[in-house]
Amino acid sequence: MPVLEGAIIYANLIVLLSLGLTMTYITTAVPNFAQGSFAVFGSYVSLTLLRLHGLNPIYYLIGEPSGKEDFFKYIMTSIPISFVLGGVLGVLIYVLVLKPLIAKGAEVVMLMIATLAVDLILLGCLGAYAGYLGSITKKGAVKFIFTPYDINIGPTQGIFIVSILVILILLFSLFLLLYKTKFGVAMRASMENPSLAVIMGVNVEYTRIFSWFLSGGLAAVAGCLLPFRQEIVPATGSIIIVSIFAASIVGGLGTIYGALFGGYIIGISESYITYQLSTVFGPGILVYGKVISLVILVITLILAPKGLTGVRWRKIWRRSTSS
Amino acid sequence: MAQEYLILNILLWIGFYLIVALSLNIEYGFGGIPNFGRALAVLMGAVAVGSLTNRILMLYFGIGGQIVEASGSIKTITNDLVAQNPAAGISLFIISIVVAAILGSLTGALFILPSAKLSEDYLAITLLSISEVVFMTTYYHPDIIGGYYGISVPNFFAFIPGEQRLLLFAVLSLFFAFLTYLFVNRILTSPYGRLLKAMREDETVVKTYGKDVMKIRIKTVAIGSGIAAVAGALYSMYAVNVIATNFSRVEWTFYPFLMILLGGLGNSRGVVAGVCAFVTARITLTTYKFEIAQAFNLPFDPVWLEYILFGLLMLLILVYRPEGIFKEKPIYTKPVKKVLKKEGVLK
Numbered sequence: 001m002p003v004l005e006g007a008i009i010y011a012n013l014i015v016l017l018s019l020g021l022t023m024t025y026i027t028t029a030v031p032n033f034a035q036g037s038f039a040v041f042g043s044y045v046s047l048t049l050l051r052l053h054g055l056n057p058i059y060y061l062i063g064e065p066s067g068k069e070d071f072f073k074y075i076m077t078s079i080p081i082s083f084v085l086g087g088v089l090g091v092l093i094y095v096l097v098l099k100p101l102i103a104k105g106a107e108v109v110m111l112m113i114a115t116l117a118v119d120l121i122l123l124g125c126l127g128a129y130a131g132y133l134g135s136i137t138k139k140g141a142v143k144f145i146f147t148p149y150d151i152n153i154g155p156t157q158g159i160f161i162v163s164i165l166v167i168l169i170l171l172f173s174l175f176l177l178l179y180k181t182k183f184g185v186a187m188r189a190s191m192e193n194p195s196l197a198v199i200m201g202v203n204v205e206y207t208r209i210f211s212w213f214l215s216g217g218l219a220a221v222a223g224c225l226l227p228f229r230q231e232i233v234p235a236t237g238s239i240i241i242v243s244i245f246a247a248s249i250v251g252g253l254g255t256i257y258g259a260l261f262g263g264y265i266i267g268i269s270e271s272y273i274t275y276q277l278s279t280v281f282g283p284g285i286l287v288y289g290k291v292i293s294l295v296i297l298v299i300t301l302i303l304a305p306k307g308l309t310g311v312r313w314r315k316i317w318r319r320s321t322s323s
Numbered sequence: 324m325a326q327e328y329l330i331l332n333i334l335l336w337i338g339f340y341l342i343v344a345l346s347l348n349i350e351y352g353f354g355g356i357p358n359f360g361r362a363l364a365v366l367m368g369a370v371a372v373g374s375l376t377n378r379i380l381m382l383y384f385g386i387g388g389q390i391v392e393a394s395g396s397i398k399t400i401t402n403d404l405v406a407q408n409p410a411a412g413i414s415l416f417i418i419s420i421v422v423a424a425i426l427g428s429l430t431g432a433l434f435i436l437p438s439a440k441l442s443e444d445y446l447a448i449t450l451l452s453i454s455e456v457v458f459m460t461t462y463y464h465p466d467i468i469g470g471y472y473g474i475s476v477p478n479f480f481a482f483i484p485g486e487q488r489l490l491l492f493a494v495l496s497l498f499f500a501f502l503t504y505l506f507v508n509r510i511l512t513s514p515y516g517r518l519l520k521a522m523r524e525d526e527t528v529v530k531t532y533g534k535d536v537m538k539i540r541i542k543t544v545a546i547g548s549g550i551a552a553v554a555g556a557l558y559s560m561y562a563v564n565v566i567a568t569n570f571s572r573v574e575w576t577f578y579p580f581l582m583i584l585l586g587g588l589g590n591s592r593g594v595v596a597g598v599c600a601f602v603t604a605r606i607t608l609t610t611y612k613f614e615i616a617q618a619f620n621l622p623f624d625p626v627w628l629e630y631i632l633f634g635l636l637m638l639l640i641l642v643y644r645p646e647g648i649f650k651e652k653p654i655y656t657k658p659v660k661k662v663l664k665k666e667g668v669l670k
Contacts, residue, residue, distance in 0.1 A: 029444075031444050101642060104642070106641065109443055109447065110641055112359070112447050113584070116637075117577075117634045117635075117641070118638070120573060121630065121631050124627040127623065127627035128627040128628065131627070132622050132623055136622075238455065238572060241451075241455070242452045242456060245448045245451075287459075288460065288463065290455075290459055291456055291460065298449070301438060301441065301445065
């Protein structure tokens with residue numbers, strides 16, 4: 001059971017990350033290569049909150065696992081703060097880097113290179129910040145993991161319940177926003193057909209900025225929970241970016257639902273299938289989880305380049321039933 | 324002495340990076356293929372030396388066992404052999420380069436296959452993902468190039484005294500860079516070069532004229548990757564050691580992109596200028612990094628500062644000077660030059 005639980009936690013986080021990636025791809029037409037570093041940014045925000053405004057300093061000083069209250073206090077403070085700071089980061093990157101380039105009519109490759117540059121700058125900033133944080137707290141901050149701080153809620157891990165709650169709340173709010181508000185209608189309109197939306201008087205710029213805010217925010221929330229699953233170093237972003245891209249492409253970069261499907265497919269297969277394979281081939285195979293993601297990505301690109309949501313399932317169904 | 328070392332080091336890296344940047348310029352500058360997986364080809368060069376050449380030597384000397392342990396004894400035996408027989412060393416060097424180029428081309432042709440029909444953004448994502456996953460695999464799997472322990476590579480120039488090694492490799496890397504330069508210019512002025520530029524500008528036109536875009540892409544990436552792998556092989560033989568972490572995306576994909584954008588896309592003169600400027604800045608920065616850290620009292624490793632600086636430089640280039648130092652010029656083939664001279668356009 002813990003394996004499946006771990007797979008679901010991981011899949012939830014990948015969904016958050018690929019949702020953001022797909023959203024900014026739809027509005028700005030550029031795949032954001034810095035999405036992984038957005039997540040690591042969130043991880044460092046939560047680490048800072050933990051180290052500097054320690055939830056219960058005595059526990060952390062003597063290195064003992066924290067109690068229930070601390071876990072919930074951590075979740076209650078870190079997630080909203082990471083979300084807002086991550087969102088601000090996303091908006092800053094759009095306004096300072098991508099907007100001027102788009103205004104100059106830069107090609108998509110130039111925009112992609114710009115996000116690669118942003119990724120490198122973020123990596124440098126995070127690494128430098130980790131060194132700085134380590135020097136002021138006298139405690140290594142370059143590598144960290146939160147699993148000792150996790151608690152048990154009933155028979156399962158706290159992080160399992162929390163990650164499910166987080167994704168349910170975020171998806172529900174996103175649904176309400178997109179389908180029940182005027183702004184959401186405008187946003188969907190400018191995602192589906194920007195030129196028509198402009199004619200109807202929608203300010204496409206707002207929706208772009210907002211999508212970058214959401215993307216950065218969702219990524220930072222994922223990053224806030226990621227240390228409960230795996231060790232974080234400043235370069236973690238460049239490793240998880242493969243899973244994020246795989247999830248978004250497998251689902252289809254064209255729609256938000258794609259990110260949802262793709263995220264669960266990639267997240268679960270990366271941890272669960274790898275685990276199943278390891279029972280056959282031995283534990284050495286566990287580190288190759290990303291190979292599974294890559295294989296799924298390549299198969300998708302060959303069979304259905306537009307992703308699962310781009311396949312006309314009804315047509316295939318009709319054809320297979322008629323023949 | 325320190326200054327001499329610095330200059331030789333700069334020359335050595337200008338050679339390595341020139342080979343890689345020129346190869347990327349064929350693919351991206353001329354062909355418009357955004358190869359975000361350039362590091363993979365360089366890594367393949369290292370695999371050719373660390374894994375294939377080492378295995379050949381293992382068979383030849385009849386050494387069994389795991390490659391990580393065997394590479395140590397191979398190193399001692401080969402170094403002794405080469406010290407007495409320079410010809411053997413030189414032929415091993417040439418074999419390694421050839422093997423690297425072949426392995427690089429094969430990998431390049433293979434890894435572009437799933438994405439040969441895709442649009443630019445999907446292409447870039449796929450190439451980056453493949454490169455990143457192969458990088459991770461070579462890092463985790465000890466049987467390829469020793470995983471996180473790395474692997475030893477024999478010194479094929481053991482007959483040359485140690486203090487002249489750096490000079491030798493600076494000359495070698497510049498020599499191979501010069502060959503690449505000639506080759507790239509030859510390609511550019513050939514019909515194939517013009518076809519590449521046509522593909523970059525408009526694939527539909529190329530298709531209309533009956534050319535297979537997928538085939539051109541495969542061919543181009545195969546050529547580019549073969550060249551880039553030579554740089555990886557040279558670097559591994561210089562370092563006498565191969566470890567996956569030396570072939571990161573930042574160093575072998577991002578920096579080459581930075582260099583060709585700095586110099587100017589699609590022209591070799593620009594690439595040379597970009598590589599020289601970048602390498603001089605970078606090597607100076609890394610050589611004096613501890614002095615810099617002390618001077619500013621940095622509480623962290625200055626390598627992070629390097630990332631921030633070069634990332635910012637890239638953004639500045641993209642926003643303020645996307646055409647680079649030298650602008651791309653139209654291709655003048657001999658007949659075109661003749662006509663232009665007659666009309667007085669070209670002197």
